[in-house]
Amino acid sequence: MARAPVRSSQAKVVSNILEKHGYQLGQYLGKGAYAIVWEAYFKKWRTNVAVKVLMKDKAEAEFLSKFLPREIQVWKGLKHPNLINFYQSIETTNRVYIMLELAPGGEVMDKIRMKGACDERTAGKWFEQLCQGMAYIHSKGVVHRDLKLENLLLDQHDNIKISDFGFCKFAATDVKNLKQVQLSETYCGSYAYVPPEVLQGIPYNPFLSDVWSMGVILFTLRTGKLPFDDSNLRRLLKQMIKGPIFTQKHASISLECKDLVRGTLASDVHRYSLHTIFDHPWMLPLVRERPPYLRDMDALYLRPHLRRSTQRLMTIRHTDGGTRSTANLVSSTRLVHPEALRSPSPPPSPPAHRPPLHARPPLQRSWGGREEGGRAESERERERGRGLAKDGRRRE
Structure with missing residues (x-):
């Protein structure tokens, strides 16, 4: 590989260090x-x-x-x-x-932005590979907590590679037997991908949180847009409680795929486990090899302790009489502050017209999906208005 031109003093320092270690x-x-x-x-x-x-x-x-x-x-x-x-x-x-x-195929997000929604075959291949990787991660007692399209990369054969473990942690207190789950109180991730219990600031099962994020990813793969509009937190939460909406435009999506999306984007009491996902009719023809440790992981997805929190969320289920706007495929990882939901917020302005995702110019994006400029700047302005951390970085 030919060496790229060194254009800064910082690059020179990096180059010198790497040379010493054989890079x-x-x-x-x-x-x-x-x-x-x-x-x-x-x-x-x-x-x-x-x-x-x-x-x-x-x-x-x-x-x-x-x-x-x-x-x-x-x-x-x-x-x-x-x-x-x-x-x-x-x-x-x-x-x-x-x-x-190195993942030379880039981000899955970029594929969706350039070409629009995936067909059922491509979405099935990528989602099955995502499930295989997440089943392995969960079998080690680890949760990711920042799953999103920007963190799904592609190798030279267009196979999924899960990346960016900045929010990961060991969440199973008994890793050997996978019997007990340590509830998480780090309200982190991207608004459009986190489940409602995270937005509410309630101690949550992080394994189920990962499943919700997987459901958001599957919906976006098949429709070309995010299922929920994250421009307003109150509206976002109401949409999450109602569940994903499929319209006549989504007639090409099979009933089995829609059912799987609804099961992964259900309340924490009824949300699918990875075991259930692998047994789903839409997944069965796609599974290359069934992970042998699936049945041993069932205890990771138990949620009776979360039933009360879900019932509290359900009290606002029928209060949204507004219209849904198309969610833009932009997300940034940040700390979620529950106080943002409790504080008064001004009524949302009507959404501006947005061209189809495949017709929009690509954003300038950093490695791992953290955007620079463009909409990311407006997101930071909204965060300051909600009392969020300016840099949106992780805290615990």
């Missing part, structure tokens, strides 16, 4: 709040990798001391064909270098 710096791939990502060539393996470079001076102390070590600890212990592989981490005085498997 040759390649092209720039993108950036996030704390990190810049380059492609690099690992001389020993004769293969290209992705190098995520985190700048310590831009990251907060809690991120460096808590979240980053946990992400590395969990990620390097996970090995599955549908996960981005973790190779190595290098720490220097000013930076942390994380070497990861």
